[in-house]
Amino acid sequence: MAQFNFKNxxxxxxxxxxxxxxxxxxxxxxxxxxxxxxxxxxAPYRSNWxxxxxxxxxxxxxxxxxxxxxxxxxxxxxGSTVSTYRHFTGNGMGVTILSLSIDxxxxxxxxxxxxxxxxxxxxxxxxxxxxxxNGINHYIYFYNCxxxxxxxxxxxxxxxxxxxxxxxxxxxxxxxxxxTYQNNNSFIGINTTIGSIAGNLHTFERCNLIVNQASLDSYxxxxxxxxxxxxxxxTETEYTPLIGTTAEVLRETFVNRCIxxxxxxxxxxxxxxxxxxxxxxxxxxxxIFEGITWYGSEINLFEIPRFIxxxxxxxxxxxxxxxxxxxxxxxxxxxxxxxxxxxxxxxSLSIASNIDITQRHKLFAESKIIWLxxxxxxxxxxxxxxxxxxxxxxxxxxxxxxxxxxxxxxxxGEMYMVRxxxxxxxxxxxxxxxxxxxLSTRNNIFKGVAGVNSYTFASGSPAVYxxxxxxxxxxxxxxxVNKIPPDIITSGTLWRDNWYLVEHDSDQNNTTDYITYxxxxxxxxxxxxxxxxxxxxxxxxxxxxxxxxxxxxxxWYDEGSEEYSFWVNEQKPxxxxxxxxxxxxxxxxxxxxxxxxxxxxxxxxxxxxxxxxYNRILGTSGVQSPDDIFIGGTxxxxxxxITTVNPM
Amino acid sequence: xxYQIKKDGTTLKIDDNVFFDxxxxxxxxxxxNARMVEIKDADGNVTGSTQTNNAEFDNCYIEVYENGRVIIxxxxxxxxxx
Numbered sequence: 001m002a003q004f005n006f007k008n009x010x011x012x013x014x015x016x017x018x019x020x021x022x023x024x025x026x027x028x029x030x031x032x033x034x035x036x037x038x039x040x041x042x043a044p045y046r047s048n049w050x051x052x053x054x055x056x057x058x059x060x061x062x063x064x065x066x067x068x069x070x071x072x073x074x075x076x077x078x079g080s081t082v083s084t085y086r087h088f089t090g091n092g093m094g095v096t097i098l099s100l101s102i103d104x105x106x107x108x109x110x111x112x113x114x115x116x117x118x119x120x121x122x123x124x125x126x127x128x129x130x131x132x133x134n135g136i137n138h139y140i141y142f143y144n145c146x147x148x149x150x151x152x153x154x155x156x157x158x159x160x161x162x163x164x165x166x167x168x169x170x171x172x173x174x175x176x177x178x179x180t181y182q183n184n185n186s187f188i189g190i191n192t193t194i195g196s197i198a199g200n201l202h203t204f205e206r207c208n209l210i211v212n213q214a215s216l217d218s219y220x221x222x223x224x225x226x227x228x229x230x231x232x233x234x235t236e237t238e239y240t241p242l243i244g245t246t247a248e249v250l251r252e253t254f255v256n257r258c259i260x261x262x263x264x265x266x267x268x269x270x271x272x273x274x275x276x277x278x279x280x281x282x283x284x285x286x287x288i289f290e291g292i293t294w295y296g297s298e299i300n301l302f303e304i305p306r307f308i309x310x311x312x313x314x315x316x317x318x319x320x321x322x323x324x325x326x327x328x329x330x331x332x333x334x335x336x337x338x339x340x341x342x343x344x345x346x347x348s349l350s351i352a353s354n355i356d357i358t359q360r361h362k363l364f365a366e367s368k369i370i371w372l373x374x375x376x377x378x379x380x381x382x383x384x385x386x387x388x389x390x391x392x393x394x395x396x397x398x399x400x401x402x403x404x405x406x407x408x409x410x411x412x413g414e415m416y417m418v419r420x421x422x423x424x425x426x427x428x429x430x431x432x433x434x435x436x437x438x439l440s441t442r443n444n445i446f447k448g449v450a451g452v453n454s455y456t457f458a459s460g461s462p463a464v465y466x467x468x469x470x471x472x473x474x475x476x477x478x479x480x481v482n483k484i485p486p487d488i489i490t491s492g493t494l495w496r497d498n499w500y501l502v503e504h505d506s507d508q509n510n511t512t513d514y515i516t517y518x519x520x521x522x523x524x525x526x527x528x529x530x531x532x533x534x535x536x537x538x539x540x541x542x543x544x545x546x547x548x549x550x551x552x553x554x555x556w557y558d559e560g561s562e563e564y565s566f567w568v569n570e571q572k573p574x575x576x577x578x579x580x581x582x583x584x585x586x587x588x589x590x591x592x593x594x595x596x597x598x599x600x601x602x603x604x605x606x607x608x609x610x611x612x613x614y615n616r617i618l619g620t621s622g623v624q625s626p627d628d629i630f631i632g633g634t635x636x637x638x639x640x641x642i643t644t645v646n647p648m
Numbered sequence: 649x650x651y652q653i654k655k656d657g658t659t660l661k662i663d664d665n666v667f668f669d670x671x672x673x674x675x676x677x678x679x680x681n682a683r684m685v686e687i688k689d690a691d692g693n694v695t696g697s698t699q700t701n702n703a704e705f706d707n708c709y710i711e712v713y714e715n716g717r718v719i720i721x722x723x724x725x726x727x728x729x730x
Contacts, residue, residue, distance in 0.1 A: 014685070014700055166702075182702060182709070183702065183709075183711050183719060183721065195724070198721070198723075198724055199709075199721060200711075200719050200721040201719065218722075218724075221649055221651075221720075221722070222721060223719075269649070271649065271665065272665055280649075306717075307667075307713070307715055307716075307717040308713070308717060308719070309713075
């Protein structure tokens with residue numbers, strides 16, 4: 001089995017390729033063991049440790065610390081007596097969660113600075129303490145970070161910490177020291193006064209905002225997008241939403257409320273020939289979700305003629321809605337392919353109250369067929385969620401722990417985790433050392449060494465599991481194809497367990513014609529899974545296309561059969577594991593124009609969630625594969641697997 | 649929108665609706681100089697420099713997007729236009 005490898009590229013807050021530009025790079029994982037970690041790609045230091053990870057005291061002063069996915073919850077002692085330039089970089093916001101306590105003992109003489117750069121991480125209960133010589137300045141830069149809680153950044157009484165925040169998603173405002181918000185941040189659910197946050201091109205989503213005369217006079221020139229916000233304007237005493245739905249009406253409402261509340265609205269602003277009151281601000285409802293602006297939304301249409309982009313991300317996304325009903329095209333809805341234990345709401349999936357997250361569960365939700373409107377490349381999938389990763393609940397299609405217990409067989413080079421079969425602590429002895437299930441000491445992971453193939457029980461009822469993915473990659477599943485069988489179906493019997501797509505004969509935007517299947521009307525672009533009913537009726541100029549069997553397996557089809565002939569040289573609708581933040585793949589024969597993706601040793605398509613992917617593009621075997629091919633196709637389905645009891 | 653921007657004793661009037669390559673040469677030079685950031689080694693010695701897209705002027709910050717759009721954000725205490 002291939003080992004998971006760290007990614008091929010990690011960037012600094014200023015965009016430098018860390019692996020190429022830094023002399024010292026150290027890798028960290030919460031699932032590596034304390035003893036054998038040396039900070040390298042394949043033997044990272046362990047970060048979930050309540051003491052300094054071995055070797056971190058004395059990490060080079062100018063260095064990059066790369067954090068794998070997962071919750072990193074240790075105490076780091078980064079001692080140094082000279083100027084320090086340290087990069088703390090993760091796999092992405094929502095994936096790498098830093099709950100570290102960092103003690104940066106630096107520097108001890110005047111004239112030296114300490115600088116820290118955070119990028120691509122979620123910050124949750126982060127403590128960063130900088131001790132050292134009084135009176136010197138410390139600089140911390142955050143780029144593309146998500147702030148769930150304010151990081152506690154402290155230093156000695158006579159020093160100052162300067163924090164700079166750029167292109168980040170902020171759910172709690174920073175505090176302490178001197179904080180500068182630079183351009184393009186996304187604020188979600190905060191309370192503030194317009195103007196008290198520096199910078200331009202921010203989005204404010206579900207925020208409570210105070211508007212005073214200075215907000216209007218001094219900040220009218222900055223670009224802001226307000227989505228679903230409540231305002232307390234001038235003499236008003238409560239935060240209330242603007243009444244209306246379109247941006248035009250909401251702007252008018254805002255201006256009228258300002259006037260009614262005793263404020264003077266500045267003269268209209270002309271920007272690229274468009275004249276509007278407060279013409280650099282836009283007020284909308286439901287057009288931004290977790291900082292991502294929808295493609296084609298009023299905000300997006302406001303951006304285009306002004307050559308700007310709001311918020312932390314330049315991606316303009318298309319929403320795959322989560323719905324309760326079953327006739328919303330390209331949605332995730334509760335069908336027979338979803339597991340029990342998930343509760344569907346409007347754009348929300350939650351875990352039912354009868355599911356105990358301290359027990360092993362795999363819950364999944366599947367989308368309908370998503371027609372991408374032609375052959376498209378996927379550049380990013382964003383799955384905003386607030387699942388309690390700290391308690392081991394993640395969206396992850398790959399099990400981090402091999403389900404089966406190790407049964408006293410230890411393979412050299414593999415990592416193992418000790419857990420208890422009951423509520424009490426349990427321990428085992430391996431290679432002369434004792435490992436306990438307790439999270440309070442976190443001495444619960446060991447690495448197999450050559451010649452020592454078994455462990456002995458020491459106390460309690462231990463269970464030992466092999467760790468499958470020490471990098472804690474959090475993947476979703478998707479299947480994507482370029483073509484579906486060409487037959488246009490207007491009558492006849494439907495095939496059991498097959499997905500069918502509804503197409504209009506001439507106009508895919510038509511909303512009057514429909515197919516009726518099992519009592520539900522489906523319009524163009526919608527799709528359904530055939531189970532116990534095999535007939536349908538049509539109304540208008542509409543037809544069906546058969547897509548694929550829900551359990552598609554190419555081996556079922558005999559050579560010469562219609563199915564075999566169609567799929568043999570095509571990309572097949574097989575599920576592959578993909579990291580949402582990195583949607584790349586390998587193509588057959590390493591040729592970018594191949595019709596089909598490359599298969600790994602296990603027979604599965606190699607996409608970023610496949611353990612071979614990063615090994616192959618890094619050339620760990622001595623032969624390198626191209627790293628610039630994005631997953632592409634025309635028809636897609638996605639599946640979210642929510643798993644519990646992941647290592648934490 | 650026309651802004652009065654200041655940098656090292658120079659004051660210029662800049663229209664942010666004009667793309668960067670059509671801005672006055674003096675402004676482009678000021679920006680190019682201001683966007684250089686020194687890279688230092690562990691002892692604080694300057695070992696090189698790198699370019700950023702966000703330059704600090706005396707009374708504002710200037711960011712130039714890849715599409716050439718100039719974004720001017722006046723510093724808070726001096727926010728206002730001419």
